[in-house]
Amino acid sequence: MVKLINSKDFNEVLKNDVVLVDFFAKWCGPCKMISPIIDELSNEIDGVTFVKVDVDESSDLANMFSIMSIPTLMIFKKGELKGKNVGFMSKSEIIDFINQNR
Numbered sequence: 001m002v003k004l005i006n007s008k009d010f011n012e013v014l015k016n017d018v019v020l021v022d023f024f025a026k027w028c029g030p031c032k033m034i035s036p037i038i039d040e041l042s043n044e045i046d047g048v049t050f051v052k053v054d055v056d057e058s059s060d061l062a063n064m065f066s067i068m069s070i071p072t073l074m075i076f077k078k079g080e081l082k083g084k085n086v087g088f089m090s091k092s093e094i095i096d097f098i099n100q101n102r
Contacts, residue, residue: 001039001042002022002035002038002039002042002050002051002052003050003051003052004051004052004053004054005051005052005053005058006053006054006057006058006061007058007060007061010053010058010061011079013049013051014076014079015078015079016049017047017049017077017078018047018048018049018075018076018077018098018102019048019049019050019051019075019076019077020038020048020049020050020051020073020074020075020098021051021052021053021073021074021075021076022034022035022038022050022051022052022053022071022072022073023052023053023055023061023062023065023067023070023071023072023073023074024052024053024054024055024070024071025054025055025056025070026054026056028070028071030070030071030087030088031070031071033088034071034073034088034089034094035052037089037090037091037094038050038052038094040091041091041094041095041098045095045098047102048098048102055067055070065081065084068086069086069087070086071086071087071088072084072085072086073085073089073094073097075097075098075101075102077101077102082101082102083097083100083101085097
């Protein structure tokens with residue numbers, strides 16, 4: 001299961017080498033569709049830390065990164081934003097997104 005983090009944990013998590021952050025909301029249909037894919041990939045891909053941020057509970061983080069639509073996936077490498085994608089993605093698209101930005 002992918003860890004749910006908030007602003008308190010965010011900077012600590014970004015110290016990991018490569019981090020994929022899934023910005024989501026519990027009421028969001030596409031977020032519910034992408035969530036099991038993210039969970040699967042967290043068990044299949046080594047060297048990437050997978051976390052989720054609930055935009056309703058962590059609106060400060062959503063504002064900081066100008067999250068206007070969800071789901072939004074962001075990849076950070078050593079704390080630096082490397083890639084951002086908005087909207088539903090298939091498993092293969094997420095794998096490509098990770099590989100292009102790690």
